Amino acid sequence: MQVLKFGGTSVASAENIRKSLAIVARAAERAPVVMVVSALGGTTDALIGAGRAAAAGDAGYRDTLLQLAARHRTAVQELLPAAHTAVQELLPAAHTAAEGQLVAQFGEVTSLCNGIFALGELSTRTLDKLMSYGELLSSHLIASVAKVQSLDAIWADARQLIRTNSRFGTAEVDMATTEEKVAAFKAENLAKIWVVPGFIAADAHGTTTTLGRGGSDYTAALLAAALDAEVLEIWTDVSGMMTADPRLVRSARPIAHISYQEAMELSHFGAKVLYPPTIQPVMQRGIPLWIKNTFAPDDYGTLVEVEPPRTPAVVQGISSIGNLTLLNLEGSGMVGIPGFSKRLFEALARERINVILITQSSSEHSICVGVNAQDAAPAQLAVDEEFATEIAAGRIEPLRPETDLAIVALVGENMKNHPGISGKLFGALGQNGVNIRAIAQGASEKNISTVIRAADVRKAINVLHEAFFEATKKQVNLFILGPGNVGSKLLEQLARQQSHLLEKLGLQVRVVAIANSRHCLVDENGLDLTAWPEELAQAPAQTLEEFTQLIIARNLRNSIFVDVTANPAAASIYADLLAKSVAIVACNKVAASSDYAHYAKLKSLSKEFNASYLFETNVGAALPIIGTLNDLTRSGDVVRRMEAVLSGTLNFVFNNYDGSRPFAEVVRQAQAEGYTEPDPRLDLSGSDVARKILILAREAGQVMEMSEIEIDTFLPPACLEGDVEAFYTQMAAHEAHFRALYDAATAAGKRLKFVARYADGHAAVGLQTVALGHDLYDLRGKDNVVLFYTDRYVDQPLVVKGAGAGAEVTASGVFADIIRAARL
Template sequence: MLVLKFGGTSVANAQNIKKVADIVQQKKDNQKIIVVVSACSGVTDQLVQLTHLVSEKNKEYKTKFSNLKEQHETVIQELDLIQDEKLQKTIHKHFKHLETLLEGCYLLGDVQPKIHDAIIGYGELLSSTIISSFFAQKFDSQNPFVDSRSLIVTDENFGNANVFYPETYQHIDDYFKKTEKSLFVLPGFIASSRNGSTTTLGRGGSDYTAAILANGVSADSLEIWTDVSGMYAANPKIVKQAQPIASISYQEAMELSHFGAKVLYPPTIQPALKKQIPIWIKNTFAPNEHGTLISNENTTPQQSVKGISNIDKIALLTLEGGGMVGVSGIAKKLFETLSLHNINVIFITQASSEHSICIGILENQAEKAKKYIDEVFHKEITHGQLNACQLEKDLSIIALVGDQMKNHQGLSGKMFSTLGRNNVNVRAIAQGASERNISAVINSKDVIKALNALHEVFFETVTKQLNLFVVGTGNVGSKFIEQISNQQEFLKQNLNISVRILGLSNSRKMHFDKEGIDLKNWKETLENGKKASLAEFTSKIKEINVRNSIFVDNTADADVSTWYNTCLKNSIAVVTCNKIACSSPLENYRELKDLVRQYKVPFLYETNVGAGLPIIDTLKNCIASGDRIHKIQAVLSGSLNFIFNNFNTSDTFIDIVKQAQIEGYTEPDPKIDLSGVDVMRKLLILIRESGYAYEMSDIANESFLPKECLDTTSVPDFLTSLETHKAHFNELLKEAQTKEFRLKYVAQFDNGKASVGLQFIAKDHPFYHLDGKDNIVLFYTDRYKEQPLLIKGAGAGADVTASGIFADVIRVGNF
């Protein structure tokens, strides 16, 4: 015999019911079939709403009741059952009885638990009545309806009745032995007490009904048909990459269902487990897909973690105090109190010092639980032996589940390091001795990020997803976005990294898309975005709260750099070409470094010096390996090198500066380059990365610009002043040519002293042949004394700077 249960979405309408009939048709040859059905999708919620309306004496219940009747009449009509007089009579009787119950409750302004169960049980009665009539017509057989209330006997704990198993199994055995029918349709969810009152088995109880029947008839298998293709490794509505679990043990399935896997009602497992009846979770709308098999024969031993689940709307109650230590009976008193008031405990943890006990319960029971606990421990609290019970809300439980977890070391470390890396604060931890479940309580706002991060670590061995929030879409920013767009497929196929841009901002507009911005049309999308705000932009990153978040700064803006601290404190990685933060006052620089260590979050700024050249990374590796920097000589401005390499008697100095601007080599304000400020910042960063406590004011700036140029306050004024003083620049060029020297803007650090300035470079110097926009850095260290460590290459330009930022993003992916 085979038991099939179909959920609410599977019987939501006539079209779906026909799909159910097709599945039954394929199954019913040469075997008996028991079909258990839920109420049509949404009907139970409508019935619950009706109970609320009548208890509030709200006449709107009549309209809602009419809508409910119309919904079922539509199903009957679309199934061509209008002419079935017996069905019409039965449906009319059900609605008449339901209407009478509602009218009575409306007059009283109250719905007693017994009446509540009678009302909400009508959803399954109506659907099963209609479906049984449709099956009788389709299969040309007698009506297969069987009322579950005649078989399943419970106590009168209305809302979540407890089944009397021996009596129930005897009724089931007696009925199915006597009947000659081969197809049966039963309503799920409902049962009856010994005195004949309708009871319900808890929301989701139709699964439980099917499992009880499967046990009672010793079914060959139990199939739960729903709208998903099995139990998933994580909630697919939250984790888009989640896949169905092919096979799972009864124990693993129980753990996952208790921890929020809504595809299966938790009590369903036990009746099937007792007789080792395999349970299949199948998809009504994709019946040929494998689904999930729950048994003890088809588990996957090599997979340590089978699933990640969560329970939302959790509250933590903590009882603590010195008076607990060494005192027996505290825990008994606590849990006895909760039990007496029918408060279910989901999560328990106790410190080994016996100083505190922490429990997790559903949030809607939290206030009364605290009240009862404080009352029962009033004496101990008054005498200072215990603190008043602490209550925390807005929490969720996440859990790793798997039979094989006990055979794999380091899973807890992997779990909690992943959460920590993504700034998910863990409020409490519990792990049973079976090691089948590791649970943690976290803030509800972090659930989406936590589930995705854990799923990525434990299940997505193929691809790591990086989520970018990009500020700055000018020359560098545009090139960076272009490179990301062009390389997305390559990164997936070759580096197992998926890169998405979720947020974009320039100085005017910003735009967000949680699913990733279409980079083919990003300019139009951004132009249609909302007004830009750095505070709102960073706030939105925290609100979206996704794993592997990276704040990418493609600007030279001081205001943007002030938000790095906020990002790092929220475990949001920072990648930047903006030199201002790392060349800011030493106190701020050290704070950024401290945040990196404290939160273990990447802060990468390779492009601060030398654009795409690996200067900072090379320097860090030297220091990390124990080397010590004594002297630095460098040409660190690609823009200045370009300007002086191209400055000649044919072109004026201002013409070359404008050309450098057009080609994207200078900062937006070229005075930052020509005044030496940009080089000072770069040199300061190298000095600090070398381990020296240095401020910008410690660097001597030997500027080649006339004072009038330095005193300008706008870019147009600065360019005009360069034109005015062209004779000054021509004189510099003439002197260099006369001596057969070349002009280079050099940064130096030696014996604790630093300077930047224009120098005349002789032919035998390494800097003489530095062409185009190239940079060069010479590091003199303990290991590189006579022959310095030399790094040379293109040090300016949007393309190379963007590629350097891109490289830092990829490094975050490998962090």
């Protein structure tokens, strides 16, 4: 025989019931079928809600029952219409019988709830009775439809087949008696199809019991074992067990073959497709268990068997349990004293509290157990009472519950004796700021369980799925602040390169949010990078603080905050983000050139929380200046001296100023072409160059503040007063001053360069004249150059040279930092 179980979604509507019966009819052509059915989707929850409302004195239970009755009556009308047709004369009689049965059963449900309402009490025994009507209603209806469809079907009462004890709510099965009853029923009934209500059973007195929520799977497994069936099929709304919960991981995929042990581990750790006790009965008999999709019956699904085909995959699946509380029993009085573990577990067992996870330190100073959150309070009370004497004497601490936790587990037969799995797990979680509170691994090595914050479950499962199942692809989530000149160029580059990044580097780069000073555009699935300007203009207003909280609250894996502004307020949020393991890519120089203590704190946070803090474009747009400097120092070299032209703006200005045009006009051209800061005075005053040499000195290992840098400005003081327009007016008024600087340099056969210098712990910036043959003499256009003199490069410096200004170039530098951060 075959046993086919259909869950609540598979029988939730008339259409779904027809699909399920079609599957059963095809199966019955091969061999007799036991069709185990759940209640119509949502019915059991509604019955529980009605019972609890009645016990609480809430008369609203009557409306719930009326709605349930109406839903079932609609199903009867659609499946068994009252009027007969030319091809089916059985319909009117079947409709009448089904209607009568529906009225009778809802009359019983209503009487039961009225009694609960009158007593103000809902016992577990009464609740089992109340819940049983869901499966009774659905199975009677489906059996009637099967007969009308001319299938050789009978209704079989699970209460007459499955014997349990009287532990209402989660009754334990008497398998020997159950097998006897099933064998007797089979001998007396030759129908090809049995329609059996799942979830329900009866004790020795004939009182209705239930097998626990999800117990219809268990019913099917018990019948399969009792009948020694050739196969057990669980028909549900997904195509088998998945590598992870598809509601959390979009890229989760079905597992075609899996062992009983792996399936048991995954179902225990929250794989909703299978009720955990289901596996044991069929595993003992070696009966294959096939999980199939009612709505895609041709999909292969998952076949659970004794020896599945070997697979190179080390991990079969990732699953989780939420609503977990950790209980930690600790104290020096436990060390070396036998019996503490026994007493702990006996205290929990007396309260019928299930222990989900256990871990103990090798010092025996503490024992940690995980329980369902709803069991935490009675567990704490029971344990504190058990150890009251030791707690009073100070030998043991009172039990400390830790709440809002969850377990994330890796499951796989091939993990056994396979080194590096735990390291990969911990590394992937650590790089994304997921803190592990406890760890458990059995000697069988089929499962590695980690306890983490419940808020981190989605991120953790996605990170692990990416690490173990998507080795060629890594999702990167960008939050971009400042879509101005540079930011808009960056977004253009990202749009052009998305397919290249995925194909060549395995990076799925998604821009999740774009924000400016007024609006914030967000889409967790990734924004359309061709339509963002119009959409951003219509997006809701959001403050910088709200934007920060949005990044933290989304808690996405491999998150990178990209600051393409010069806003001090934006730089002030870096620490908060780094502490949440959000990487920072900063075009903004403010943070790296702020007080040294703040700079050092950001570097420390970056290291502590495994979050990149990259700011290459702070110094030379896309030039690899900081990267080269870091390579030198990491390899043990010591930077003794640096000489540099670090302002593409100033180099452009002095390369284009020859006295034929006013100096102010050349500066306006530089600003128009995007080579200056929004306020050109930052460039021409030398303060921007001072920031850059400060950053380089710090990256070289020097503790230095901005106030220690000597700035020799070439601008007359009047040029620095007022607003930007006043600045241009004053430059025009002092044209003679600028012409004199140029003429003096030309007369000496030299050129004007604004140079930054660092040597022996001192730094200065200022206008210099450089002679022919100097490394800075032939620096053209908007180029930058840095000369590194180190212990290895003593006489001939290491030179980094290239374009050092421009929105396109700077954007490409930010882009490069994003890729570096993504690949770390």
